[in-house]
Each structure stands twice: as structure tokens, then as C-alpha cells.
Amino acid sequence: MTGAAGAAARFGWPGAGITPIAGGHINDSFLVTHPAGEYVLQRLNRGVFTDLGGMTANSLAVHRHLGTGLVPEPVPAADGRWLVEDGDDRWRAWRRVPDAGPCTGLDAAAARSAGALLGRFHAGVADLDPSRLAVPLPRFHDLRRRLAALEVELAADRYGRARGAADEIARVREAAPLVGVAGDLADRVPVRTAHFDAKLDNVLFRRGEAVCLVDLDTVMPGPWFWDLGDLLRTAATTAAEDASDPAEVTVDPALYDAVVSGYRAAVPAGVLTPAEVEAVTAAGAVATYEQAVRFLSDWLAGDVYFRTTRPGHNLERARAQLALLATLPSPLNRP
Numbered sequence: 201m202t203g204a205a206g207a208a209a210r211f212g213w214p215g216a217g218i219t220p221i222a223g224g225h226i227n228d229s230f231l232v233t234h235p236a237g238e239y240v241l242q243r244l245n246r247g248v249f250t251d252l253g254g255m256t257a258n259s260l261a262v263h264r265h266l267g268t269g270l271v272p273e274p275v276p277a278a279d280g281r282w283l284v285e286d287g288d289d290r291w292r293a294w295r296r297v298p299d300a301g302p303c304t305g306l307d308a309a310a311a312r313s314a315g316a317l318l319g320r321f322h323a324g325v326a327d328l329d330p331s332r333l334a335v336p337l338p339r340f341h342d343l344r345r346r347l348a349a350l351e352v353e354l355a356a357d358r359y360g361r362a363r364g365a366a367d368e369i370a371r372v373r374e375a376a377p378l379v380g381v382a383g384d385l386a387d388r389v390p391v392r393t394a395h396f397d398a399k400l401d402n403v404l405f406r407r408g409e410a411v412c413l414v415d416l417d418t419v420m421p422g423p424w425f426w427d428l429g430d431l432l433r434t435a436a437t438t439a440a441e442d443a444s445d446p447a448e449v450t451v452d453p454a455l456y457d458a459v460v461s462g463y464r465a466a467v468p469a470g471v472l473t474p475a476e477v478e479a480v481t482a483a484g485a486v487a488t489y490e491q492a493v494r495f496l497s498d499w500l501a502g503d504v505y506f507r508t509t510r511p512g513h514n515l516e517r518a519r520a521q522l523a524l525l526a527t528l529p530s531p532l533n534r535p
């Protein structure tokens with residue numbers, strides 16, 4: 201037996217019910233229902249992740265440090281290994297976070313709760329030595345690198361898509377001073393154990409309360425402001441990340457303030473350095489800018505990284521991020 205059913209059997213769940221989980225951009229995730237319990241089984245994206253051993257070790261280190269609760273519990277296969285090999289596929293599993301799911305109905309209370317969850321996560325990993333972690337995706341959050349990669353795709357323009365994206369390219373270049381802002385902050389804040397993909401999709405809610413931060417694949421050493429930035433990017437607006445009409449994509453100041461205040465209240469005094477406190481104000485703008493650059497690069501590169509479901513999807517995503525950036529508090533928008 202191959203595929204998800206075969207993998208489930210090797211975790212000790214033969215004959216389990218298996219349903220795909222929509223929403224993830226990177227791995228293939230399945231909900232497994234078996235008399236033993238409910239699990240999330242994932243076929244890892246080997247095109248994106250090459251250091252599966254390091255990635256797994258990072259998830260285990262964070263889970264060992266925090267226990268089950270803020271983060272999900274990894275589940276080993278029947279032979280005791282964390283990764284199951286099946287041909288070219290690699291599978292791993294988590295216990296399903298009970299009665300929890302993605303945010304339905306983003307309001308200020310949910311935004312505050314998500315901010316607080318991230319704050320508790322940061323407070324919890326503040327004493328987890330980042331030098332013990334692997335770097336599964338080198339320079340993952342690095343605006344200078346992301347912008348350089350965009351320029352490479354632009355020069356190559358392999359799919360002739362640059363002309364149709366001229367407006368977006370101009371707007372990305374206009375906001376390029378954010379590269380310096382992020383670089384300066386990164387130089388001054390400490391290297392931490394960071395989640396590095398702390399968007400709202402990766403926050404699970406139970407009865408309106410944010411309870412678990414999933415998707416530990418990108419945990420690695422780095423500045424925390426990217427985490428707050430990713431959460432602001434996705435939780436400070438009710439517009440979808442890929443809204444087709446950029447006019448709909450604006451920041452909701454009440455949601456923005458709720459994320460920030462929930463976060464600040466959950467991180468005990470003295471944990472954040474002065475530079476980290478300063479970075480809070482720029483976090484949303486730099487993370488949104490980075491995501492715009494990444495979507496635009498992927499559009500020019502022929503949609504190789506982010507899964508797309510319609511023509512022009514990555515260009516629309518880039519447009520939406522640029523529209524959000526224009527309304528977010530930003531070091532560039534100050535009078």
C-alpha cells in the first residue's frame with residue numbers, strides 16, 4: 201500500500217479514515233481518524249525542504265522545551281522513527297489538536313488572542329538556545345536576498361511576465377528602503393528561537409481562542425520581529441492573502457492594535473530588548489513587503505514555490521500584499 205493510507209499503516213493506523221486538509225501551501229496534509237485517536241499526517245515537500253533531519257530535530261526541540269499545548273505533539277511511526285520513507289515520499293505525523301481549527305471570524309478578540317499566543321510562544325522559547333537549532337532554509341527571512349532574487353527573475357523574465365507586472369515592480373522598488381530598515385533591526389535585535397511562519401493560518405483556535413501554533417517546519421535561529429510581522433500581515437486585515445481586488449485589502453486598525461497589544465501583554469516585561477520593542481512598529485510592514493517580493497518573484501519564475509489554483513494567482517497575491525503594505529503602519533509612511 202502506498203500514499204497516505206500506506207503511511208498511516210506504518211504509524212500504526214491501518215484502515216484509518218483519511219481526508220485531505222485544505223489550506224497548507226507547502227506540504228500535503230491529511231486528517232487521520234483511527235480508533236487510536238485523531239492525527240495529522242503530512243507528506244513533506246522535498247522540493248522546498250532538503251534538510252528533513254534538521255527540520256525534524258528543530259520541531260522536537262521546541263516540543264520538548266514547551267510540552268504539548270502551545271505547539272502540537274509530534275507522533276513517531278510504529279518503528280520509533282519520526283520520518284517514514286516510502287519511495288521518494290517522506291511522511292510524519294502529529295496528534296491532532298483536539299476541537300481546534302483555523303480562525304473562522306477574525307475580530308479584535310481573535311486577533312488579540314492570536315497575538316497573545318505568539319507572545320506566549322516567544323516567552324516560552326526565550327530560553328531555548330537558538331544555536332542548538334538547524335537552519336533548514338538558510339536566509340529564509342532576509343529582505344536583501346529576496347529582493348536580489350526578484351531582480352534575477354526580472355532580468356531572466358523566462359515567462360515574459362515582467363511587462364504585465366510593471367506596476368507591481370515599480371511599487372516594490374519604491375518601497376525598497378524597507379530593506380535597510382529590516383537589515384538595521386536585524387543587526388540590533390538578538391538571534392532567537394523563531395517560528396518564522398507565524399501567519400494566522402498556522403494558529404489554531406478553539407471556541408474563538410487561539411490555542412496552538414502549528415507548522416514548525418521553519419523554526420530556526422533568527423529575529424522575532426518576522427513572527428510578529430507575519431501575524432500582523434495576516435491577522436490585521438480581514439482580506440484574503442490572495443484577494444483578487446486589491447481595493448479590498450486594507451489594514452483594520454482595530455485588528456492591528458489587538459494583535460500588537462495581545463502580543464505585548466503576553467511577553468513578560470524584560471524579555472524583549474529595547475531594539476525588539478522598536479521592531480514591533482516596523483514588523484508588519486517589513487514582513488508584508490517581503491511576502492510581496494516573494495509572490496512577485498514566484499510569478500516571474502513561473503509559479504514554482506507557492507501552490508497556485510488559478511492563472512495569475514501569484515501576481516494577485518503580490519498585488520494584495522502591496523495594497524496592504526500601503527495602509528499598514530510603516531517606518532516609510534511616517535511624516
Ligand SMILES: Nc1ncnc2c1ncn2[C@@H]1O[C@H](COP(=O)(O)OP(=O)(O)O)[C@@H](O)[C@H]1O
Nearest residue numbers: 224225226227240272294295296297401414415
Ligand atoms: N496538529 C494539528 N492539529 C490540527 N490541525 C493541524 C495540525 N497540524 C496542522 N493542522 C492543519 O493543517 C494545516 C496545514 O498544516 P501545516 O503544518 O501548516 O502545513 P503547511 O506547511 O503545508 O502549511 C494547518 O494550517 C492546520 O489547519
Ligand SMILES: [Mg+2]
Nearest residue numbers: 224401402415
Ligand atoms: Mg501552514
